Amino acid sequence: MGLFGGLDANSQLFIQGYFTTITLTVAALGSALVIGTVAASARVWGGPVVQSFVRGYVEFFRNTPLLVQLLFYAVLLAPANLNITRDPMVAAIIGLSIYTGAYVTEVVRSGIISVDPRQIEAARSLGLSQLEALRFVVLPQAIRTVIPPLGNLSIALVKNTAIAGGIAATDLLKVAGIIESRTGGDFTPYIAILVAYWTLTLPLAWAVSRLERRLAFAR
C-alpha cells in the first residue's frame, strides 16, 4: 500500500510508528514554544494577577505526572464529555504541548531576565533605537542562554512521546507491543524501537553539548 508497499505489514507499522513519534515531537515542540514564549512574556511584563496565573500554570503542570495529564485530556475530549474527538493523537499533542510549555516558560523567562536592563539603557544612549537595542543587544544574549536548555527539553519531549501510547496513540513504543503480540512474542521489535529512539535522541544530545560548548566560549 502506498509509499511503503514493498514492505511487510510489520515494517510498515514500524515506520508509521516512527513518523507518529516525530509528528508528536514536532507538533508539541512548536506549540510549546508558542505557549512558553507568551507565558514567559506575561510572567515578566504582565501585572501581578497575570504573573500569579502563569506561576500557577508552570508549577502545577511541572509537578504533575504527564500520564495523568494525558489521560485527563483523552477523557475530556471524548464523546462522553466535550465530544470533540476520540483521536488520541489530538489529546497527546495538546497534553504534551501544555506540559512542555510549562518548562519552556521557565527557560524563556530565565533568558529574558538574564540580560541586564541597564544594557538597553546603554545601547539607547549610544544612539540605537529600541528595536535595534533588542535586535543587537538583548536577543543575541538571550538566545545564547535559551538554546541549550531548549535542546534538552526537545530530547525530553522525544522521550515523553512514548507515554502517548498510554492513551492508545500508536507511537513507536506502542508499535513494538503490537508487533510483539502479532508475532507471538518476538523480542526484536523492542530492540528496533530502542535504536529508532536513539536515532532521534543521540544526535540531539550531541548537538546540544556542542552548542553548549560553542555558546559558552562565545559569551
Add this chain to the structure above:
Amino acid sequence: MTAFAALRHHWSRHGTLIAGAIVAVVIVLAFATGRLEARKWEPFLLPSTWRFLGEGLLVTLTVAAAALILSLTFGLLLGIARSQLRGPLGWIVSAAIELARATPILAILLIVLIVLLRTGLTQNAVIAGIVGLSIYNSAVIAEIVRAGIDSLPRGEVEAARSLGLSYPQTMRAVVLPQALARMTPALVSQLITLIKDTSLLFIITAPELLSFGRSFYNFYGNLLETYIVIGIIFFAINYPLSRFSRRLETQRPSDERLRIVGEEERAT
C-alpha cells in the same frame, strides 16, 4: 513612590490572593451552573475514599523510595567511575549511561517487565517497575554526580594528594562532600521526576496510585474528577520539593551551581 507604583506594589503582594479568588469564583460558578457535577465530587468527601487512595499513594511512595535508594547507590558508583575511569572501561560506562539517558523511561520499564517475565525471575510488576525506574535514574544521577565531581577545581585534588592523602581518602574527605553539596538541588529535582514517573507503573499493570484511582472511578463513574484529584495529590507532594530544590540552588554561590540537570531542564 507615585500613586500608580504604590498601587502596583500593593497589588503585587496580593496577586496570588486575587488569582486564587478568581479561580475559586470560577469553580463555584461552574458548580452553580451545573458544569461541574457535585454528584461526581461527593465520593471525595468520604473517609473511605481517602483510606483507599491513601493505600495507593503508599505503594507509589514505597516504589519511589526503593527506586531512589537503588538509583543513588548505583548512580554514585557509576558517576565516580565515569569521572575517574580512563580507557575502554571508561568508554563502556559512558556509553551505557548515555544510552540509558537517551531512552524513554517507559520503554525501559516495558523491556524490564518482559525480560523478567520471560526469564521467570519474577511475575511481580512492582519489582519490574522498581528495577526499570532504578536503571534509568541511576544513569541520570551518575551524570549529575560526574558533573558535580568535575565542577570542583583541579587544585582541590592536587592539594589533598600532596598533603599525603591516598586516592580513596581524597575522594571521601575532600571531593565527595563538596560535590554532593553542589549536587543536592539537581538530585531533589530528579526526585520530583522520579515521583512523577512512578505513575508509569500503571501502564505495566503494577498497582500504584493511578491504578487505585481506576478501581475508584470504575465504581463511581467519575474519571475526570479522579484524574484531577490524583493530579492534586502529586502536586501536593512535588511542589514543596520543587520549592526546596530552588531554595537550595539560590543559596549556593553562583559559580558553584551545576549546569547539569536531570531529565528536564531546571531554569533558575
